Amino acid sequence: MCILVFKILRLGLDQIEAQNDLRDLPHKALNLNYSSNDVQWNPKDDAQLASAPTNGSVVLWDLNMRTKNKLFHVFENEHSRAVNKLSFHPREPNVLLSGSQDSTMKTFDTRAKKSVQTYRAADCVRDVEFAPQFHENYFAACFDSGSLQIWDRRFPDSSIRAQSCHSGPAYCCSWHPDHEQWIMSAGRDKMIKVHDIQLGKLREVYIVPALFSVVRAKWRLGHKHHVTSCSLFLDNVVAVWDVRRPYIPFASFTEHSDDVTDFLWLNENVLISCSKDGKLVQQLMTKAQRPSEKATPVGLSFCPDGGVALACSDSIGYRNKATQSSMQYGTSRNPMMFRRPEVDPYQQAFLQHTSSLKEHKDTKNNPELRAFVQCATDYLLSGRPLHELCDHNYKVASGQGRHDVASHG
Template identity: 40%
Template sequence: MHHTILEGPLNCLALNRDCSQVVVAGRNVFKIFSIEDQEFQEKVNLRVGRNINLNYSASDVAWNPIQDHLLASAATNGAVVVWDLNRVSRSKQEHVFNNVHKRFVNKVVFHVHESDMLLSGSQDGYMKLFDLRKADVSSSFHGRDGVKDIQYNPSHYFTFAAALENGNIQIWDMRNTSRWERQFTAHNGPVFSLDWHTDEKMWIATAGRDRMIKQQNRVRNTHTVQTIASVAKIKWRPQRKFHISSCSLLLDFSVNVWDIRRPYVPFASFNEHKDCVTGISWKQNNPHVFFSSSKDSTLYQHMFRDATRPANDANPVGISISVHGSVAYASSDKLNSSTTPRSNSYSRLPAVWKRTPERSEQFMMVTSLLNEFEIINSAEAVEDFCMSWFIRSAREYKLSGRSMAEVCEHNAKLADSMKRHQIAQTWRMLKLLYCGKSKKAPPSPVATAINNPKTEVTKDTDAERTEKQEVKKEEKPDTSTVGHGIKNHSDFFFGDGDVDQAVYEYDSHRNMQDGQEWSLPSEAFQPRHEIKETSQPLDPLSENTKGESPSSVNESELNSKRNEQVALSAQSGIKQEILLTPPFNSHLSPWHFTTLVRDMLQSYAEKGDVQTAVTAIIVLGDRIKPHLDELHIEQWFMSYIDLLGRFEMWTRATEIIRMSGHPAVGALNQLSTTIHTHCSQCSKPLLRSGWLCDRCNGQLNVCSVCHLPVRGLYAWCQGCSHGGHLHHIRDWLKTYQHCPTGCGHLCEYT
């Protein structure tokens, strides 16, 4: 393998008749090299002259297969240039065909058996046949769309094929310039390249933007190779019936050689180029050597001994779990043979008569062992692998039509019914976070009793009453009125909301011993004083200065006030589980839970539960979408839609696409929406119109009442398959019950 680096990117290359020279061309390069054993030697530089213009820039080049001194190039300005290497002058341009194409030319090719016949294909949809003897256009063919590639059939003198931008392949006869001989749709999108097989007369290979390489036999598609990128060029490998080489238009910079019988892995790969490959050409007398040009300004000669074998690095085992819990396991036969010991009798057999298979034969001889396992006799295991919960959730989840609270509650109950309690809790948490309203806490009984003098603070139980009566007997008569005075007079008032803020749970007092005594001051209660009306509530800490913090208050004073409150509550019979403490005016910042919800959705998606992530995004909408990555949203929606498609839940998948609100996901409903019907008489696809066949000129979809083609809504009977215009069929069946064609079927309009 050797290569050479040129001055600029290369667009094409071509070999001469005996494969001893190669010509490469680009925007700023047009040179001829001789092919040596270890290097390329430059022979001619065609980009010379006084006035170098666009005629010296080529998008394609062809070498005459009969006269070795003639070249043809397709200029980027729409001209076709013929070059004669035998010219004595410095410039080798023989003739320039100007104004034959209105747009740039994509392909030029010489006839296989006629040296004076040159064919060109342009983006304007025309193919021109040049007669070099007259230096003029002899025939013109109109393909009705941009022509990407053309090739003469080496087995048929008058036949050539054209690859069009609309995905069709046209087979032309040079003797008939008015219409193609045959046309068929090969790809979903533009066809970039085609190539006739050198040995099989009916085989033609096509490649396009849909990342497919298809082998047609002019009757049907027999083999299809799926690649990872749009295919730009393809070439059959000489002396190998099933091998074809390809290069990509974008992304993939390697040249792959495929065996069409094993389409999922390349037979060989060549990864020397650093940019997109633009041309491939094989040595006709040597199937192990080919040449390639690239946009990285390099020309390579590849040897098959330098190729990488992707199949050798592939994983020899595979495992998959079906949607119903079945497990499939596949392993290579080589792996099985290496783990299975051979018998002694087999090892003693002589290997004299055994032929070592070639690499291509070994590549096709590879087989694998496939086993399928089903889980039985374990209801719990089957339930774990079964996807019934996914199907039911997809069908019964509510995503719109109700309030968010109702939707979350419905989905939570549905998850609970399937024993998916974590998912149910998730829906309820979303309801609480986004729909929960902050309700004001109910007033405490202490505050109610203090603010309402007519209401008793507590109700004494029988035991408490007995204990109080015993205490009263021992007490003096003048102290028996203390409780009565507190009970009937309200000497403590609090501002609105102060009681709620000053609730204090006395956890520290619960650990006190029952026998602990309280030390009271000399006077159990402070003397009564006049309460002045003020706008600010009485706050035990209000005496602090503005610059002081609550922690700077005298601790002894605060403790004494707390002891007074405890003593007051003990005398008045108030339960000590709730005490009043000085309110601390703490302003807590709001809780930003959006980050937590985002992490939760990402966690579900990473675990494989894209259903929960997608449905939550749809329900939350703009509350969560701005905080998620657009790429992640697209991936989750695509994965969920793919799962729905596997379960054949097409209607639900369409609803998810419609409610996604993502442009890339919403565009799925706009792709592949055209379905071409076929002629009922000749079975030809109806590409131009749906009511007239271009081949047999027969009218299709004729109304059974007016006998005219139906170009709008077509109503038909499922019993006899006759129909017509919607309003004609409706009016007919209002009067008659039988089919208007006279077939005798009793039709019904519903």
């Protein structure tokens, strides 16, 4: 038996409490409209929200309704398959956008309670999002084909920009809240990509190789270069990446015991996440783990000529100092009391991380090394019959006194 939960929660400083249970109805009154692939608040009306059931409908809810059932209106028979994502227009609160498995996207007028426009694509729609304040009529969509497309809602026949960005399905896309030309996409190929749209096409400016397939990726509020992601499976971590140093997470949240399904930032320091473990967790950025501090700061490799190469982090001396300084602020569990210094010492050390490479060579006369080099120079591997190659290489090895190699060959 599947237990469906659809609740409105109030976030306190130290607790999370249920305020409304939208499924607190007799069992016979429940139907697929109470399921949901996605839920979105109206940005201008804190009493209205929309949900995307698995039956292809789009549902509006009004929390101000005096009845126990808060279901306000159902847009039925609009999509023939499940709706994956919804997006309210940030400046026109009565405009709602949907993206579906049936390869269509639709805009709805919530006042008239009807669909306004249909946009047809060539593949299943995984995510849709209206652009922020910079582009009045633009919205982005990503697809199972790995394509990322920019649409102008005034022109429904085709997208204005499109590019194949991923080798598998692209699961999510997100406009930068402050940088008008940047849009991010992520997908099953484990890649998070930041694109610039200002030159008339989608141009990749940053690429972050994640550890697993990425199902959700969003910008961290207040930080231009910080991207947050969670994986489709095999990982229960919410990772924060700095795209300028993409090969190790800037920070990670590890409170969940199962796959993280979604998350959002309340502000730059407070993250809310939910998971298949059934938990909704509120976490502070100041309490997040710092993977770079656990990374090995020294690398060692032996060369064939007997030398040794040593790579050593230049930040070993001040790493602990930066860590201690970063832990001195934000110790309060009250997010409103969080105060950040002008320069985050951990951020500074993270970005300015450099290493020194030193090579130690064996300067002594080494007969074995000289024989190895001579054999590698004189051996023949092709161009003659096999028995002639073997005979030639036997003579080369014997001539260098490597009789064990000659007899083995």
